[in-house]
Amino acid sequence: MAVQFIANIALGLLWMILSGAQSLQGFLFGYLLGMLFLFLFNAQNRSARFYMKPVLAVAKLFLIFCWEILISNLNVLVYVFRPISDLKPGIVAMDVDFKTDFELVLLANLITMTPGTMTLDIADDEKRLYIHALDCSDPEGLVQHLRDTFEKTIKEVTGYYD
Amino acid sequence: MINYLSAYPLIGVFVDVTTVMIAVAIIINLVNVARGFIIANRIIALDALGNQVMALMILYAFKHGTDHYMSGVLVICILSFVSLIVWSKYLQRGNIVYPLSKTAAKKVSLSQLNAHSSQAAEEAEEIQEEKDAAALETAEAEAVAEEEVSHE
Amino acid sequence: MNNVWFELIICVFLLIGGVFCVAGSIGLMRFPDIYCRMHALTKPVTLGAFCLIVAYTLFLYYAGLGLSMKGVLAVVFLFLTVPVGSHMITKSAYHNGVPLWEDSVIDQLAEDLKDVPADEHEIVNINS
Numbered sequence: 057m058a059v060q061f062i063a064n065i066a067l068g069l070l071w072m073i074l075s076g077a078q079s080l081q082g083f084l085f086g087y088l089l090g091m092l093f094l095f096l097f098n099a100q101n102r103s104a105r106f107y108m109k110p111v112l113a114v115a116k117l118f119l120i121f122c123w124e125i126l127i128s129n130l131n132v133l134v135y136v137f138r139p140i141s142d143l144k145p146g147i148v149a150m151d152v153d154f155k156t157d158f159e160l161v162l163l164a165n166l167i168t169m170t171p172g173t174m175t176l177d178i179a180d181d182e183k184r185l186y187i188h189a190l191d192c193s194d195p196e197g198l199v200q201h202l203r204d205t206f207e208k209t210i211k212e213v214t215g216y217y218d
Numbered sequence: 219m220i221n222y223l224s225a226y227p228l229i230g231v232f233v234d235v236t237t238v239m240i241a242v243a244i245i246i247n248l249v250n251v252a253r254g255f256i257i258a259n260r261i262i263a264l265d266a267l268g269n270q271v272m273a274l275m276i277l278y279a280f281k282h283g284t285d286h287y288m289s290g291v292l293v294i295c296i297l298s299f300v301s302l303i304v305w306s307k308y309l310q311r312g313n314i315v316y317p318l319s320k321t322a323a324k325k326v327s328l329s330q331l332n333a334h335s336s337q338a339a340e341e342a343e344e345i346q347e348e349k350d351a352a353a354l355e356t357a358e359a360e361a362v363a364e365e366e367v368s369h370e
Numbered sequence: 371m372n373n374v375w376f377e378l379i380i381c382v383f384l385l386i387g388g389v390f391c392v393a394g395s396i397g398l399m400r401f402p403d404i405y406c407r408m409h410a411l412t413k414p415v416t417l418g419a420f421c422l423i424v425a426y427t428l429f430l431y432y433a434g435l436g437l438s439m440k441g442v443l444a445v446v447f448l449f450l451t452v453p454v455g456s457h458m459i460t461k462s463a464y465h466n467g468v469p470l471w472e473d474s475v476i477d478q479l480a481e482d483l484k485d486v487p488a489d490e491h492e493i494v495n496i497n498s
Contacts, residue, residue: 129390129417136410137395145406145471168453171413174405176459188405188460222433228374232381234439238420239388246395258404262411265455269415273391276422280429287441292447299451303460309462316378327442 060107064090107210113212120205121166128171135190146192147176150185150199151194152207159210173202233280244270261305268298306360316356389464396428404463404472412456420445431464 064087071086072078098106137144154160160182164175167187177186178206189198247267251295259370272291279287307314395412425439431437 121436125417129414131415132397132410133390133393136393136400140400141403143406145403147470164457165453168457169413169449171409173458174409176405176464188409190406190409203457226377226433229380229384232384236384236388237390241479243488246392246399250395250398255469256404256468258466258468259407261459262404263398265459266398266411266415269412269419270391270395272438273387273415273419276419277427278487283430283433285438285440288438288444289407291444292440295444295451295464298401299455302455305456306455306462309459309466330474337481 063093064094066090067093069178090198091182108129110213113209117209117213121169124170124205132190136188142189145188145190146195147186148199148204150187150190150202151183153183154210155214159214163206163210167202173198220283221281223281229280230233233277236275237274240273241272244274258309261302261309263296265302373432376428378427380403380432382429383421387418387421387425390414390421394418404468405470407459408456408460412452416448416452419448 067085067090068086071089072082075082076088077089095106095108115178151162152163154163160178164178164185167173167175167185172186176188177183178184179186187198188203192198237305244267247270251260251263252265254263272294275287275291275294279285293355304314391414394414395405397414398407401407401410424443427438427441
């Protein structure tokens with residue numbers, strides 16, 4: 057993947073030299089053209105993924121993370137000012153299936169960072185997460201929501217769905 | 219010392235209002251530190267106290283317009299994180315650095331604590347040897363006496 | 371550079387940060403259980419500090435004192451350290467025997483821990 061990035065920069069420099077445009081706009085135009093060519097010719101090279109895909113997946117994860125934080129913080133604000141009997145806390149278990157440790161840690165930290173959920177413990181074989189939630193009236197729905205938003209985007213970052 | 223907020227009166231009013239709000243939050247937090255029934259309540263409240271002090275420092279930086287208060291914010295953030303981890307180790311084990319084995323932690327009693335030093339152990343061994351030697355002598359004397367009685 | 375809309379945006383961020391900090395402290399007092407208190411305390415206070423740092427960076431740009439990157443550094447450290455710390459405290463508290471609130475709906479961790487022999491989770495209890 058690093059080879060693709062270096063090749064892209066080299067193509068941008070080549071365009072800048074050949075077309076005579078010695079400014080940043082020339083380099084950017086050459087960079088975009090090089091990205092297009094690398095995308096078209098990547099079909100012959102199945103061993104390496106096109107390197108913009110992890111970058112786009114990371115950007116999408118970041119945006120989803122910010123949106124979830126905003127919405128859930130307003131939710132916690134509402135819970136603080138409601139009567140206490142409206143709360144239904146509980147602990148649910150969630151099965152995960154990751155290859156490396158880094159993705160598990162990322163998922164646990166993301167779940168802890170969004171208000172309303174918090175990871176309590178990880179099972180010994182590292183396939184199960186225990187999550188404490190403030191609103192546990194629908195445990196299955198909660199686990200499904202977490203799976204759809206977080207686990208799918210993390211798997212896109214590491215290439216599980218390619 | 220220039221007060222950068224004197225040129226922007228609207229922002230000045232809102233900074234004062236926010237300072238009052240965070241002061242109220244700190245007072246409520248201190249009440250909870252005093253009231254906490256178990257240890258974990260107090261630990262959480264002290265960590266949040268560090269975060270609110272960070273917020274106050276940022277508000278103070280509005281007036282002076284320099285970047286130096288951000289360094290203080292960084293330092294308080296890292297120190298409170300490290301202290302939170304040390305507190306959690308204490309909650310888990312009962313001490314911080316050297317873990318006792320899990321079964322020994324329950325079985326340590328007062329007599330074992332008193333007999334901890336090695337000198338006391340050596341003295342106890344010597345006393346035990348003397349007692350054994352004395353018991354052997356009395357046993358031999360009794361056996362000799364029995365033989366004399368049986369001979370006679 | 372006397373733009374009223376810019377100043378209003380800065381004031382809105384300031385107010386939001388203050389309200390979140392106060393709400394976090396009030397939540398600490400009202401919630402019945404230590405796990406719920408951890409929810410209400412770390413996250414709104416972190417977001418409040420983030421809003422205040424954003425307001426400070428905007429103010430420095432507005433007053434002509436140049437952009438500064440120290441605010442970004444502080445936000446990155448904040449978002450890295452707060453989840454890890456809160457997770458460690460609640461895990462230690464759970465294994466130390468702090469009970470859940472009575473009206474909790476479901477507790478799957480306790481059901482799974484019944485299969486594990488008690489020797490694995492024997493920890494010194496300092497509350498007794």
